[in-house]
Amino acid sequence: TIPFYIRYVGDTLALIKPGNIDQVLEMFNEFAKGITFTVDTFNDGIIHFLNLSINGSNLKTSIYSKPTNTGPYINFGSFTP
Numbered sequence: 001t002i003p004f005y006i007r008y009v010g011d012t013l014a015l016i017k018p019g020n021i022d023q024v025l026e027m028f029n030e031f032a033k034g035i036t037f038t039v040d041t042f043n044d045g046i047i048h049f050l051n052l053s054i055n056g057s058n059l060k061t062s063i064y065s066k067p068t069n070t071g072p073y074i075n076f077g078s079f080t081p
Contacts, residue, residue, distance in 0.1 A: 013049045
């Protein structure tokens with residue numbers, strides 16, 4: 001069983017016992033042949049999901065930016081195709 005599962009568009013977060021990871025990954029990948037699921041393990045206890053960092057020990061959240069983030073934003077009123 002999967003005690004916690006949440007999905008938003010293309011991101012999925014599921015809490016799975018370590019011994020069941022391969023079995024659940026195989027089951028997810030059988031749903032649709034055009035979609036491939038991957039597994040990220042968070043050895044430091046910090047989960048990155050939807051631009052949030054979630055501390056697994058105390059469930060505190062903060063904003064997460066990928067290491068490739070360069071920081072610029074597009075002005076709301078600008079036309080950018």
